[in-house]
Amino acid sequence: MENILTVESLSKTFRLHSVNKEIRAINKISFVVKEGEFVGITGKSGSGKSTILKCIYRTYLPESGDIWYNSKKFGLINLREATEREMIYLRKHEIGYVSQFLNALPRITAREIVKQAILEMGHNDKYAEEETEKILTHFELDPQLWDSYVATFSGGEKLRLNIARAMVKRPRLLLLDEPTASLDDESKEKVRVLMEQLVREGTTMLGIFHDMLFMQNLCDVEYRMLDGEIIKYSEKNPFTKH
Amino acid sequence: MDDLSNPVLSVKKLNKQFGPGCSQCGKADSAVLVKNFCPVCGTVYACRDISFDLYPGEVLGIVGESGSGKSTLMRQLYFDQEATSGEVYIRFYHDGKKNVLNESSQQKRYIRNHLMGKVYQNPLLGLRMNFSSIGNIAEKLIAAGNRNVGQMVLRGQVLLEEVNIPLFRMKEEPQKFSGGMQQRVQIAKALSNNPPILLLDEVTTGLDLSVQANVLDLIRNLQRELKISMIVVSHDLGVIRMLADRTFVMLEGKIIEQGLTDQILEDPQHPYTQQLVHSLL
Numbered sequence: 001m002e003n004i005l006t007v008e009s010l011s012k013t014f015r016l017h018s019v020n021k022e023i024r025a026i027n028k029i030s031f032v033v034k035e036g037e038f039v040g041i042t043g044k045s046g047s048g049k050s051t052i053l054k055c056i057y058r059t060y061l062p063e064s065g066d067i068w069y070n071s072k073k074f075g076l077i078n079l080r081e082a083t084e085r086e087m088i089y090l091r092k093h094e095i096g097y098v099s100q101f102l103n104a105l106p107r108i109t110a111r112e113i114v115k116q117a118i119l120e121m122g123h124n125d126k127y128a129e130e131e132t133e134k135i136l137t138h139f140e141l142d143p144q145l146w147d148s149y150v151a152t153f154s155g156g157e158k159l160r161l162n163i164a165r166a167m168v169k170r171p172r173l174l175l176l177d178e179p180t181a182s183l184d185d186e187s188k189e190k191v192r193v194l195m196e197q198l199v200r201e202g203t204t205m206l207g208i209f210h211d212m213l214f215m216q217n218l219c220d221v222e223y224r225m226l227d228g229e230i231i232k233y234s235e236k237n238p239f240t241k242h
Numbered sequence: 243m244d245d246l247s248n249p250v251l252s253v254k255k256l257n258k259q260f261g262p263g264c265s266q267c268g269k270a271d272s273a274v275l276v277k278n279f280c281p282v283c284g285t286v287y288a289c290r291d292i293s294f295d296l297y298p299g300e301v302l303g304i305v306g307e308s309g310s311g312k313s314t315l316m317r318q319l320y321f322d323q324e325a326t327s328g329e330v331y332i333r334f335y336h337d338g339k340k341n342v343l344n345e346s347s348q349q350k351r352y353i354r355n356h357l358m359g360k361v362y363q364n365p366l367l368g369l370r371m372n373f374s375s376i377g378n379i380a381e382k383l384i385a386a387g388n389r390n391v392g393q394m395v396l397r398g399q400v401l402l403e404e405v406n407i408p409l410f411r412m413k414e415e416p417q418k419f420s421g422g423m424q425q426r427v428q429i430a431k432a433l434s435n436n437p438p439i440l441l442l443d444e445v446t447t448g449l450d451l452s453v454q455a456n457v458l459d460l461i462r463n464l465q466r467e468l469k470i471s472m473i474v475v476s477h478d479l480g481v482i483r484m485l486a487d488r489t490f491v492m493l494e495g496k497i498i499e500q501g502l503t504d505q506i507l508e509d510p511q512h513p514y515t516q517q518l519v520h521s522l523l
Contacts, residue, residue, distance in 0.1 A: 017513035018520070058502055060509040084488050084502050085297060105484060107455060116466075 002070060004173060004204045005033040005056070010065035010080075012051050025051040027228040028065065033173075033221075035070070038195075038205045040215045043225030049208045053175045055080075056206075057097045058087045069095075072172060092120050096171035098179040102158040106151030110141060110161050113150065117165045135164045139190055156187055167194055174198065176207030180214065188214060248333065249295035250471045251319075251439055256292040256328030258314050258495075261285030278311075278494040288314040290495040292328070296439070299469040303486025303503060305477060305518065311495040312475045313363075316443045318343075319473070320360045321350045332357060334438055355385040359432030363444035365424035368431065371417040375407065375427045378416065379434045386435040401430035405460055422453030429460065433468075440472045446481055458484060479522055483507060491515050 009028040016023070026048040033039045041049050054060040056067055056079060067079040071094060074086060082090070091097075104113050111132055118128035136146055139160040150158060163179050180188045188211070195218065199205060209215040215222070223233045266272065267280035267287075274280060278287040289311045296302050304312050317323040319330065329341040334357050342353055359382075362368040369378050379398040380388075388394050402412050405426040416424045425445060432440060442461065446454040462485060465472060474485050482489055483503060490500035491512065499512045510516045 014509070015511075017516055054508070059504050061501070061505060061511065084500075087502060088300075088487050107459065 001034040001036060003032045003068075004035040004037075004070050005206065006066075006068040007031050007052070007056075008066040008068070010052065010055060010062055010067060012048075012055055012060060012063045024228055026055075029228075029230050030065075031223055031230060031233075033204060033206055035204055036199065036202055037220045038199055038218055039207070039221045039223065040219035041206070041208050041223045041225060042212065042215065047225040048228045049225050050177050053097070053177050053206065053208065057091070057095065057175055058082075059097075069173070093169075094172045096166040096169055096174040097177070098163050098166040098174070099177040100159065100162075100179060100181050102150060102153075102162040104150055104165075107149055109147045110136065110150055110153075111146045113161060114165050114168055117169055121169060131168055135168045136161075138194065139164050155182055156184065159183055160187060160190070163191055163194075167198060170198065170201060170203060172202075173204045173206065176205060176209070178208050178210060181210055192218065249297050249338075250333050251296040251473075252329075252331040252338065253295070253319070254293050254329040254331075256289055256315070256318060256330065257287075257326045258289040258311075258318055258323070259285055259287050259326050278496075287495050289318065289325075292497060294490065294497070294500070296471050296473060298438075298471055299465075300488065301465060301472045301474055301486045303482035303489035304473065304475045304492060305479060305482055305489060305506075306492035307477065307518075310492040312477075312492055313443055314495075315492075316360070316441050316473070316475055320358060320441055321347075321354055332439070351385075355382070356387075356435060357437055358439045358441065359435065359437040360441040361425070361428045361432050361443065361445045363447050365416060365421070365428050368428040369416045369424060372415050374413045375402065375416055375419075375430075376412040378427060379431050382431050382434045397434060398430075401434055402427070404433075404464070405430045406456075420453075422449050422457060425449065425453075425457050426460065429457070429464075433464065433470075436468075438471060440470045442472060442474045444476055445474075446476070446478065461485065479507065479519065491518070 008030050011027055012025045014023045014025060029052060041052065043049050051060060055062040058079065062080045065080065069077055069079050071077050071090060073089065077086065114132040114135060115128045118131050141157060141160060145153065145157065150161065159179065159182065166174060180191055183191065195205065221233060221235050223230050261284050263285045264280065264283035266274045266282040267285055274282055278290065292315055306312050318325040325343050328343060330343050331338040332342055332353065335342060335353055376395065376398040379401060380394045383394045383397060399409055399412065402409060407423060407426055416427050419427065446457050449457060458481065464470065474482065476482055486503045489503045489506045490497045491506065493514050499506065499510065499515050506515065507519055510519045
């Protein structure tokens with residue numbers, strides 16, 4: 001299998017000018033993600049897990065190191081040096097990001113949020129409508145809610161919608177920043193079913209989870225973070241993989 | 243790759259100064275300058291070496307404090323003021339090969355009437371307050387070469403409906419309208435000639451929250467439907483977050499930082515940007 005993502009000695013330091021402080025979040029991190037793999041990163045809060053994902057997604061500006069991503073459109077591209085326009089394209093078409101928080105306007109309906117994500121990729125209206133209903137049904141979001149504003153949703157509903165929005169695009173690489181942290185077991189199970197389905201369809205996943213059990217049953221490779229460094233990893237025995 | 247590599251609007255080293263300049267402040271980044279003001283000759287350097295590209299269907303945000311040169315920049319682009327130096331290229335004008343700043347005022351009017359729309363913070367600047375709303379839209383249509391009254395009325399009605407102004411009020415003058423309605427008439431007027439480039443200068447400043455949301459939703463929907471390239475100037479980070487894909491930050495007439503909007507908001511680099519972002523309530 002080819003590497004879809006190769007991170008080489010990635011570092012990130014935050015410089016806070018007002019208090020004149022430097023905070024080193026991650027220090028010379030290196031790891032690879034193979035195409036079709038489910039890679040998990042564990043570690044306690046503050047160890048720099050999210051920083052890695054955000055550097056890959058360019059929500060944070062990486063400081064040094066390389067992030068080689070094998071893009072369908074651009075070929076091998078270093079995400080640290082990619083232009084903003086290239087990043088915008090990749091975000092729309094190839095790389096998804098899901099966090100615990102639904103980043104959307106409060107005045108939009110659930111249906112619109114998901115549909116917009118599909119339209120962004122250039123699909124037609126009819127297809128977008130069908131796919132939207134399919135995924136909202138899968139996540140068992142009450143049809144009554146489809147056309148109401150997301151501001152009125154419960155935490156769990158928002159989260160399911162958030163994941164639906166990212167997954168419906170079937171990104172090549174999906175970054176998961178503890179998306180299931182506040183979900184009940186039943187909802188987690190739904191997310192897992194969809195994740196497994198996406199992996200089968202060829203989506204590569206790089207995720208952070210707190211729920212070790214959830215993660216261990218799903219992940220092919222596990223990296224562990226400690227104080228900004230990756231210290232060890234385990235790999236699932238390929239023969240025991242179901 | 244067309245969308246990624248071919249800008250609609252390209253601005254190179256745009257400068258605008260108010261005042262003659264002197265031997266003390268003539269050099270860029272001269273030490274005598276207090277911020278962007280020369281205490282020797284009283285010259286204000288409002289825009290300093292501004293360069294950027296605007297791409298098809300993109301919304302570009304500009305943030306910065308009052309007096310940072312945002313509106314001055316917009317005025318240069320719409321030819322409301324003459325730039326001191328610099329180059330501006332527009333893809334739809336001579337294939338983007340001519341510096342539009344050097345064109346005759348007649349050509350500039352053509353560009354403005356056919357290729358651009360602008361919405362001002364103050365509706366007084368964008369509208370004729372004592373002419374009917376539909377007449378205001380017709381003004382821009384006539385400027386763009388339309389002569390058929392029936393068609394212009396139809397187009398005006400479509401636009402007013404689009405911006406949620408009831409048609410039975412289309413003959414009323416904007417001075418009778420509320421601030422939010424005036425702003426929406428301005429947007430309708432700016433859109434009337436189907437411009438590929440729309441400039442929005444603090445369009446929601448001073449409107450109350452619900453009206454602000456209303457105007458922003460309208461802009462967002464129009465952008466989505468018509469795929470217009472927009473430059474959105476605001477000092478309200480919320481507006482920028484909602485509308486812009488990319489953002490740049492201005493201070494004292496210069497671009498001090500640029501990036502993806504979420505990166506600017508979550509990982510600002512420049513001390514001023516950090517201060518700005520941390521001032522968010």
